[in-house]
């Protein structure tokens with residue numbers, strides 16, 4: 001669903017083109033923006049943060065948020081049109097964050113929105129439990145040729161107590177998407193610690209904003225990327241580029257997405273790696289300041 005290159009849609013070649021596969025951009029259909037004005041403000045904040053491509057992933061919860069594919073696609077098209085009208089270069093694609101209890105995960109069907117219109121499905125991990133049906137759900141999704149992507153597993157309290165559980169899900173063919181806010185301490189120490197453990201173990205495939213609004217849950221993916229670079233080195237950039245791109249294609253790389261390089265992750269006296277300093281400089285050149 002590429003958009004044309006109209007006025008105001010060119011980007012500098014040296015700009016980091018981040019891909020965000022988890023965001024709540026569409027108005028009035030979940031706990032994201034309430035109207036188009038808020039939606040456009042959020043998109044503006046995403047562009048300012050350095051996000052070039054964002055998948056709109058409204059909640060899909062049976063009987064509560066019935067955000068099936070036709071509705072999501074229609075609203076995404078309207079948002080793209082409105083972004084074009086105001087000269088915002090953000091590329092928005094349709095998707096959904098599917099509740100783990102949704103019948104669509106097991107039954108499938110044309111109504112299931114896939115990430116970026118590709119062949120991956122974003123599944124919301126609960127915070128307090130690990131459903132006994134999770135293995136069956138992963139198998140059902142895989143058996144239909146789709147890539148299951150677990151959203152923010154690091155926020156699950158049981159995984160926080162035993163992060164090794166995630167290896168089983170990855171072995172079952174799932175990709176793991178970590179919320180950038182977890183690395184910034186927004187979701188507490190347990191989520192932060194779990195996210196860092198998953199990163200160090202090389203089990204994360206995408207770092208995403210999960211942005212909902214410009215106030216309490218704004219996009220701060222560039223800051224989260226800096227935190228990831230400080231932890232594992234500049235290969236962390238793949239978590240906002242190659243990893244999410246692979247997820248949208250429905251196929252993960254055969255080799256690990258990134259190497260954990262402790263040398264690269266060594267901090268300078270100012271507390272930043274060479275890579276994170278480069279990111280900061282690039283953002284400053286673009287006239288952005290980092291949210292803190």
Ligand SMILES: [Fe+2]
Pocket residue numbers: 022023024097210
């Ligand atoms: Fe979300």
